[in-house]
Amino acid sequence: MSENPSRARWSALAVVCAGMLMVILDGSITTVALPAIQADLRIGPAGLAWVVDAYVIAFAGLLLLAGRLGDLLGRRRVYLAGIAGFTAASVLCGLATGAGTLVAARFLQGAGGAMASAVGLGMVVALFPDPAERARAFGAVGFTGAAGASLGQVLGGVLTAGLGWHWIFFINLPIGAAALLAGRRLLADDRGPGLRAGADAPGAVLVTGGLMLGVYAIVEGGPAGWAAARTLATGAAALLLLAGFVLRQARAATPLLPLRVLARRTTALANAVQLLMLAALFGFQVLLALYLQNVQHYSALATGLAMLPAALVIAAVSLLLAARAIARFGERRTLLLGLALLTVGIALLVRLPAGHLDYARDVLPTLLSAAGFGLAATALTALGLADARPEDAGLLSGLLNTTQQVGAALGVAVLTALAGGPGVTGYRLAFGTGAALLLTALLLALALPRQRPAGAATAADGAGPPVLVHG
Known part of the structure; x- marks a missing residue:
């Protein structure tokens, strides 16, 4: 097969993004369908929580192991196994007629999602050694995440209302089948050294x-x-x-995790910043949806539409601006700008009123946070994998995903607990806490090694990664 190497790389990236889209789409779709699942299966509040928690626990718990297995057994093999497992588990979820079966299938879904997600970023590193192209690729990954989250909010409501909640899981079957067929054809076979090299x-x-x-x-x-x-x-x-x-x-x-990996300054700081940023961001998304429905009495559809502009901004910035900013200013400066915008945007939410809401004045400023996340997420991904050796790319990808999931779970748990206070006071306290988490992340990011922008490094030294200057 004599396909152009550059075209082959971007085709392979499309396969990776398709798998990521399916995993991310499932999360937002499931959240929208929870009330219908509860009514149909007659699940109590505790059981309903496990429909979400079983997935999160399996996903977060297996990411690090899955990333290392990708390095040892081959990232293509682990990725395709994860997609196959996720797709099969999705069918089991759709066929479930009781809470026990659904929760067990959701755990299997989380395991498959962990396998696919853990090695996905490592595959991107291997596909795009050039820093400028890699930044564009990470922007496409960021766009995929934002598109999946925003599309899931709308698609979940349409499928649940029109066909029933079972179809929020059955929709994964054609996506997963297409990703498997394309992946077997387009992803290069990268067999690793085997389990004996570090199981x-x-x-x-x-x-x-x-x-x-x-x-x-x-x-x-x-x-x-x-x-x-x-x-x-x-x-x-x-x-x-x-x-x-x-x-x-x-x-x-x-x-399994050589401590030399955690001793790298850039890797350690990028993962710490990732944990704090995702804790604030995921908590903010849940809190804003709860505020709009519980305080302002928005319907579920109106809430989804109110939050849609932010998702669209994240997608646009990730795809169109983040790579250019990194090429011009470098990952560190792009990350600092993104975190600053995130902090300001969420801090403004402490002004949310208990009475009448002016959407343009009170909610649209969150577009600052959306733009900031589009910049920061792409820069953080590049920084978190900046020191990746070929034999460690899957491991670092799994580590970055692990801190993301742990941060998201921590943020949702802590900030929603803070928001449980009387009236709007609890929400304001939670948003203020989220802004404090982001400010802490910004201060940590200042300690990242300084670097020349990718474009400057390339012009001066030829093709190659940005030069890190410690101090």
Whole structure:
């Protein structure tokens, strides 16, 4: 097959983005359909929460392991297995006639989604070694995320109302089948060195168990209470398992997560910033939807339409502006600008009224946050994978996704708990806390190594990655 190499790379990127679109689309679609699922299957509030939590726990808990397996077994193989597993589990979800079956299928969905997502960014790194092209590719990935989130809000309502909630899962079947067929044809076979090169089964058990218990403690901490015995015991067990994992990695001959990876300044700071940023952003999205419905009495459709402009701005900035900003100013400066816009946009929400809402005055300023996220997310992805060696790309991709999921779960749990105060006061406190998290992320980002913009580095030194200047 004599396909143009550049065209082949972008075709392969389209396959990766199609799989990511399916995984992201599923999250927003499921949220919209929860009331219909509850009524049809007669699930109580606790059981309904597990329809979401089972997916989140499996997804976040398996990302790191899945990323490492991609490096050892081949990222193409793990990606296609994840897409196949996610698609099959989606069919099981659609066929479910009881809460137990649906929750189990959602756990399997999370496992498949983790496999596909963990290696996706690593595949992008391998496909695009040139920093300018890589920035454009990461912009396409950011656009995919925003498009999936915004499309899911509308599509979920249409499918649930027109065909029933089962079809929010059945819709994944044609997408997954197309991604599998195209992936087998377009993705290069990158067989890794095998499990003997670093399987570290004890480390895998420790980190997967620790992450799953940790996310469980986070998502259950709000309903059960942060000081409840169950929450404290689960959190303590998670910390013990993760501490054991770190000790294991320091001594293992072939560690699952070499500690040298976490010792890299750029990698460590990018993941810390990612955790704080996603905690604020996901919490903000949930809180704004709750405020519009609970305080301003918007319908579900009106709420989705009210939040749609922000999703469109994220998509446009990710696809059209982020790569150009990185090429001109570098990842660090682009990230700082994005975090500054995010902080200002969310801080403005502390003015939300208890009475009449002026949409243009009170809600549209969130477009600042949307633009900021489009810039920051693309720059953070590039920074989080900037030090990736070929043998570590899947691992770093899984690590970046893990901090994203843990941050999202933590933000939703903590900020929604704060928003539970009387009237609009709780919402204002939660938005203020979100702005404080973003300000902390901005201060951490200032410690990132300075760098020349990609365009300047290329002009001066020929093709190659941006030069990092410590200090």
